[in-house]
Amino acid sequence: MTLSYKRILVAIDGSKASEQAFKEATAVARRNNATLGLVHAIDTRAFSAVTSYDGAMTDKATEYAEKLLGEYKDVAIKNGLEHVEIHIEYGSPKTVISREVAKSFNADLIMCGATGLNAVERLLVGSVTEYVIRHAPCDVLIVRGTASDLDEVVKEEL
Template sequence: MLQRYKNILVPVDGSREAELAFKKAVSVAKRNGDETTLHLVHVVDTRAFQNISSFDTAMVDQVTETAKKTMEGYVESAKADGVKNIDFTVEYGAPKAVIAKDIPEDQKIDLIVIGATGLNAVERLLIGSVTEYVTRTAPCDVLVVRTDLDNKPALKKDAK
């Protein structure tokens, strides 16, 4: 019996990895039929603004507006590809917790499709990988995308 996913979460941040994850998620949603909903999320990491001495809400508003425009483009693309049920949200907080715990619980997510990280080993050690955290702690299946729609390697390896 084929696994059917009804609620698929795709975190997008404008990166190439997120773009690949989005395309795979659209493909999975189409195979799963009209009862499947694709939930897109962009998480504004509020910790990034903690070190700004003259915190300006206009900066957050600008980041939010840019994220919304990006998300609307993703929605249009998915609909053009035949996905009927798609929504998006812009959330605020720590991306790890929002993606791995908060949204899966609130939206009854049964699959998270997330791009592989571009971080190198030292960066992962110091700040941790959102993808690694999500795969370790999410209450549902997680698909880490490293390939294009033809399953060909799409991500460059670190140059040495």
């Protein structure tokens, strides 16, 4: 039995692992003639610890997300995809990706990198990817990348 996916959501956080997930998601979307959703979740919980928070941090994070996802969208279109959507959301990336965006985008597949940017949170409460696996309303594919890609991710996190 061959599965066919029509709405593929890929989590992008700027890490090498999410870049690899994007590359694989683009290939899967092209093979399935699917719509590709690019999601970046801005973790607003981090801002609550800053006593002088005035919204400028959110603005900077939003600018970064718009630029990042815009570049990924351009690459996806250059690689033959016709339908690419950008989703920038605010809140805990775990719940935003697995519960909110997956449902509103009507995803039938979520693709994530095996590791992301936040090594400390992964040690304390588990990774975003682990949470998405347990709570997503659709299939989840974890992209591990090559051994050399994973070595680079580990070096960046240390």
